Amino acid sequence: MNIPKTIGLPRMRNETGEKRVFLPEFVQYIASLGVNVFIEEGYGARSGYSFEDYKLASPIIHMASKEKAYQQDVVLILRSPKPDELKLMKPGGILFSMLHFHTRPLRVKRLLDAKIKAVSMDSIVNDVNIRLMENMRSVAWNGLEAAFDVLEKRWPGLVRPDKKPIQVLILGTGMVGKYAIDAAAKLGNIERNNDHIEAGGPGAIAISVGRNLSTNPTTMESLFNQADIMVDATQRRDSSKPVVPNEWIAWLPEHAVVVDLAVDPYTLDAEPPVVRGVEGIPQGNLDQYIFAADDSNWDKTIPPSVNSKNRRTSVTCYSWPGVHPEACMLHYAQQLEPFIEILFKKGYDGLSLEGDYFDRALYRATLKYFLDEQKLLV
Amino acid sequence: MTDQITIGLARMHYEFGERRDFLPNFVAMLGKLNAKVVLEYGYGSGMKFTEEDYLNHDQKITFVSHEEVYKQDYVLVLRCPSEDDLRLLKPGACIISMMHYPTRPNRVALLRSLEVESISLDSIKDDVGRRLVENLRMVAWNGLEVGFRVLLRTYPSPGVESPQRNPIQVTVLGVGAVGMHAVQAASHYGDMSLWNSMAKRGVPGIQVTALEYDLTRNEDYMKEILTKTDILVDSTQRPNASQAVIPNEWIAYMPEHAVLVDLSVDPYDCSVENREVKGIEGIPQGNLDQFVFAPDDPAFERIPECVSTVHRRYSVSCYSWPGIHPKECMDLYGKQIGPLIRTLLNKGAPGKINPKGKFFERALSRALLSNYEATNLT
Numbered sequence: 091m092n093i094p095k096t097i098g099l100p101r102m103r104n105e106t107g108e109k110r111v112f113l114p115e116f117v118q119y120i121a122s123l124g125v126n127v128f129i130e131e132g133y134g135a136r137s138g139y140s141f142e143d144y145k146l147a148s149p150i151i152h153m154a155s156k157e158k159a160y161q162q163d164v165v166l167i168l169r170s171p172k173p174d175e176l177k178l179m180k181p182g183g184i185l186f187s188m189l190h191f192h193t194r195p196l197r198v199k200r201l202l203d204a205k206i207k208a209v210s211m212d213s214i215v216n217d218v219n220i221r222l223m224e225n226m227r228s229v230a231w232n233g234l235e236a237a238f239d240v241l242e243k244r245w246p247g248l249v250r251p252d253k254k255p256i257q258v259l260i261l262g263t264g265m266v267g268k269y270a271i272d273a274a275a276k277l278g279n280i281e282r283n284n285d286h287i288e289a290g291g292p293g294a295i296a297i298s299v300g301r302n303l304s305t306n307p308t309t310m311e312s313l314f315n316q317a318d319i320m321v322d323a324t325q326r327r328d329s330s331k332p333v334v335p336n337e338w339i340a341w342l343p344e345h346a347v348v349v350d351l352a353v354d355p356y357t358l359d360a361e362p363p364v365v366r367g368v369e370g371i372p373q374g375n376l377d378q379y380i381f382a383a384d385d386s387n388w389d390k391t392i393p394p395s396v397n398s399k400n401r402r403t404s405v406t407c408y409s410w411p412g413v414h415p416e417a418c419m420l421h422y423a424q425q426l427e428p429f430i431e432i433l434f435k436k437g438y439d440g441l442s443l444e445g446d447y448f449d450r451a452l453y454r455a456t457l458k459y460f461l462d463e464q465k466l467l468v
Numbered sequence: 469m470t471d472q473i474t475i476g477l478a479r480m481h482y483e484f485g486e487r488r489d490f491l492p493n494f495v496a497m498l499g500k501l502n503a504k505v506v507l508e509y510g511y512g513s514g515m516k517f518t519e520e521d522y523l524n525h526d527q528k529i530t531f532v533s534h535e536e537v538y539k540q541d542y543v544l545v546l547r548c549p550s551e552d553d554l555r556l557l558k559p560g561a562c563i564i565s566m567m568h569y570p571t572r573p574n575r576v577a578l579l580r581s582l583e584v585e586s587i588s589l590d591s592i593k594d595d596v597g598r599r600l601v602e603n604l605r606m607v608a609w610n611g612l613e614v615g616f617r618v619l620l621r622t623y624p625s626p627g628v629e630s631p632q633r634n635p636i637q638v639t640v641l642g643v644g645a646v647g648m649h650a651v652q653a654a655s656h657y658g659d660m661s662l663w664n665s666m667a668k669r670g671v672p673g674i675q676v677t678a679l680e681y682d683l684t685r686n687e688d689y690m691k692e693i694l695t696k697t698d699i700l701v702d703s704t705q706r707p708n709a710s711q712a713v714i715p716n717e718w719i720a721y722m723p724e725h726a727v728l729v730d731l732s733v734d735p736y737d738c739s740v741e742n743r744e745v746k747g748i749e750g751i752p753q754g755n756l757d758q759f760v761f762a763p764d765d766p767a768f769e770r771i772p773e774c775v776s777t778v779h780r781r782y783s784v785s786c787y788s789w790p791g792i793h794p795k796e797c798m799d800l801y802g803k804q805i806g807p808l809i810r811t812l813l814n815k816g817a818p819g820k821i822n823p824k825g826k827f828f829e830r831a832l833s834r835a836l837l838s839n840y841e842a843t844n845l846t
Contacts, residue, residue: 217803255683263655263676268648275643275680293683296643300655302666302673303635309672424595428827447807448827 093437094163094184096126100156101133102169107376109136109415110168114143116423121148123434128154128162137415164433168211168422169409173200181205184438188212191460201457207438211422213455214429222451223425228411228418229351230269230323234258234278236379236405236413237319237347244345248277249291250318256294257316261333261367262323263300266351270323271296304333314341320402321349322367329354330362332369339370339400350374350406358393370398371406379407473813474504476532476540479511480547485756487514488546488794494802496525501813505529508537515794544809546589546801547788551578559583562818564809566590569840579837585818591835592808600831601804606790606797607731608649608703612658614784614792615699615729618760622725622782623698631670639697640678641713641747642704646731650703651676681706681713681747690714694721702747703731712749716776719750730754730785738774750777754785756792761785808832 097120102108111134121127129144131153145151159165160178166186179185182205189210191198201208211223241256242248248256258274260267274296276283286293297317303309304324314320320342324333339348348368355373357364366373372381373391381388383401392398411418428448436445441453453459475498480486489512498505507522509531522529537543538556544564554575557563560583567588569576579586589601619628619636626632638654640647654676656663667673677693681704684690694700694714700722704713719728728751735753737744746753752767754760761767763780771777790797811828815821823833833839 218800255679255686255689263652268652271651271678272643272648275678287682292686292689293680295683296651296678298651298655298676298678300673302663302671303655303675306635306672309635309675313675421596446810 092163092182092439094125094434096128096162097164097166098128098130098154098159098162099133099166100130100159100171100175102167103172103175104169104409105375105377106136107378108169108409108412109376110409110412110419111137111139111415112166112168113416113419113423114139114146116419116426117144117151118146118148119423119427120430121150123431125150125434126162127151128159130154130156130159166430168419170194170197176200176204176206179204179206182207184209184433186211186433189457191457198457198460206457208457209433209438209452209455210457210460211426211455213460214451215454216447216451223422223429224265225411225418225421226265227269228414228421230266230410231273231278232410232413233349233351233405233407234270234273234319234321236278236407237321237349238278238282240347240380240403240405241318241345242282247289247291248282248286248294253292255292256318258294258296258319258321259313259317260296260298260321260323261304262321262325262352263298264323264325266325267298267321267323270321270349270351271298274319274321307338310338311341314338315343317342317346319347319349320368321351323351324367325352326354326367328362329364332365332367334368336370336397336400339368339402342402344402346402348402348404348406350404351410353406353408353410356391356393356396358395365396368404370396370400371404373408374404374406375408376412379410379413380405472502472504473542473816474506474540475542475544475813476506476537477508477511478534478537478543478545478549478553479508480545481534481550482547483755483757485758486547486788486791487756488791488798489514489517490544490546491515491795491798491802492517492522492525494798494806495522495529497802497806498809498813499526499528501810503542503813506532506537506540508532508534515798542812544805546798548572548575551575554578554582554584557582557584560585562586564589567837569837576837576840584837586837587812587818587832587835588837588840589805589835591840592831593834594827594831600808601801602645603790603797603800604646605649606793606800607646608789609653609658610789610792611729611731611784611786612650612653612699612701614658614759614786615701615727616657616659616662618727618782618784619699619725622727624725629666629669629671631672633672635672636674636698637696638674638676638699638701639693640676640701640703641684642681642702642732643678644703644705646705647678647701647703650701650731651678654699654701684713687718690718691721694718695723697722697726699727699729700748701729701731704747705732706734706747709734710743710745712745713747714749716750716779719748719779719781722781724781726781728781728783730783731789733785733787733789736772736775738772743774745775748783750775750779751783751785753787754783755787759784759786759792 164184184207186209214222260270352367381404432448542562548565562585564587592600640650655674752761761783768777
């Protein structure tokens with residue numbers, strides 16, 4: 091059994107708005123396990139952290155080049171590295187990241203070709219199939235916060251001209267949809283909600299509809315007509331068809347805000363093709379996640395063949411939790427701690443379903459477990 | 469404590485309908501941790517388990533009297549025992565149960581006077597404050613399942629199962645932890661198989677409106693909502709339970725066929741100093757013996773006189789909603805409690821639990837009565 095002894099933390103090379111890095115306290119925690127830590131030069135700089143903030147005089151925390159960070163026994167990085175970065179890893183190296191095996195077949199192939207032992211953070215589940223590393227609450231709350239921010243500019247204090255509560259229509263009743271209801275009813279921000287209550291504001295109501303209503307145009311037209319905010323929190327069975335065809339957008343009031351929490355991409359060349367849940371809205375990221383209807387960037391991420399004629403202000407972000415980077419990484423670090431410990435105690439090959447709680451959960455997130463499961467499905 | 473730790477599993481002598489006990493595989497797990505396990509006579513019989521069923525999993529289990537169970541080092545029982553039963557505990561013993569410290573000051577004082585330690589299952593939380601032993605999902609799903617079963621009988625022509633009917637309107641008051649599950653459950657009839665069957669037949673779905681209880685200050689708006697509500701769900705967590713969210717006279721606005729679902733299970737108390745009223749005023753408090761109340765049910769007459777019951781609809785209320793499906797409930801609790809008990813028994817005694825130890829130690833530490841006292845004394 092190979093027990094890893096070193097870990098590399100390379101920078102994420104995504105949009106400039108992506109500021110998330112593991113925090114110094116977490117790196118200190120890893121070092122406290124006796125693991126040599128190699129941090130890529132410049133790590134955390136966008137968030138104001140220097141290497142000294144990470145090192146704190148520890149003799150086993152080192153600054154490293156990008157290549158050296160990727161050459162360690164374990165590579166820890168939140169969003170998946172790009173294909174050319176994967177090539178920097180050594181065969182047998184362990185990649186610990188959000189890898190989304192189920193929806194990224196090309197990535198799985200690359201990992202196998204490079205002989206990388208991968209552990210996908212999004213696949214860590216306990217014995218009753220609850221994800222142990224997730225931040226869906228932030229997906230919903232950050233998305234709704236952005237939407238209410240937009241609406242508040244039009245209606246100071248979030249008071250409609252007719253003084254009625256703001257209506258939020260939420261499509262999808264899964265985990266993200268559940269949090270969206272909570273966030274919608276609290277104006278996307280607890281502090282704002284408390285102020286609003288104190289001021290005697292009318293509040294907001296959340297109307298939630300599942301799949302068996304969202305496919306009914308008559309009902310949806312009546313709901314869209316009244317919605318101030320419309321949220322896509324669906325998990326579609328067939329991602330080749332939108333939940334909200336572009337014509338339906340015309341039913342929304344002009345002031346309405348569309349919130350995209352599903353963040354599926356447009357991938358028209360895939361088989362079957364993938365389209366966004368709400369047809370004709372752009373794909374945002376941490377650099378820009380608010381798009382007015384006349385935004386000059388609207389068309390940049392939308393293939394020409396997609397109907398985007400009807401438009402309302404849309405908030406959309408590939409990485410909603412990254413809107414509040416420190417809170418997000420503090421949350422992930424708390425969730426990650428026991429898994430880092432077990433990984434360095436047992437190594438990738440030592441993980442098993444016969445082990446303890448965290449051992450079992452981490453084993454379910456390995457590439458080998460994913461591949462075994464796929465074989466069973468065939 | 470003795471060399472071999474002894475653990476007693478007591479039956480819950482509440483209403484006749486309380487059938488829950490820990491399942492044989494969970495009890496066997498305790499034996500494998502080198503604990504001497506004793507069960508109360510009749511343990512599991514509510515779910516049709518015999519002594520043999522338990523012994524087949526672990527031959528060393530013994531069956532003893534109710535009193536004898538309470539003489540063990542640890543006593544595990546889901547719902548908190550009566551005061552009389554607590555008095556059976558020996559000094560230095562540890563009771564593991566849903567103790568609800570913050571709302572049961574008399575219970576805390578009694579345990580302290582008995583020199584007994586306790587671990588409150590409802591206080592076991594992880595580093596980000598999430599309860600590790602909870603079944604809020606079943607609270608919502610079981611309550612809504614029963615609510616829809618009643619609506620199937622009360623709903624006017626063409627009936628709930630007709631493709632010609634309008635979408636069912638469910639209003640959920642309170643969008644906290646239970647409320648979020650309630651929205652999800654409501655949009656699936658509280659029963660996935662019923663939802664599947666309805667969806668296959670093209671029956672219109674369910675529109676769920678969720679609102680925070682603060683919104684209920686606006687009577688005109690509430691009247692508008694209540695007049696079209698088929699199922700009204702109370703899942704509020706009110707800081708001040710002396711005022712109802714829905715005063716009894718508002719129930720008159722609702723259709724005759726409407727069903728009221730009580731998930732909050734707050735009690736009634738007419739005393740001046742501790743006045744408490746249910747979120748929906750005038751519905752009975754149910755339990756596992758009776759959780760469905762027709763408007764002419766005698767239970768309405770037993771509601772304290774300070775509470776108005778003039779306006780009535782079919783009501784569903786149960787102090788222990790998860791107990792409706794006892795095996796599923798105890799299977800989940802067993803899985804949640806398993807790693808915690810393992811940690812506890814491995815440590816040898818509650819006093820050896822390190823508040824800065826590993827994940828489950830930290831979680832257990834937050835639930836110790838001794839730590840609760842310490843926290844509340846400072």
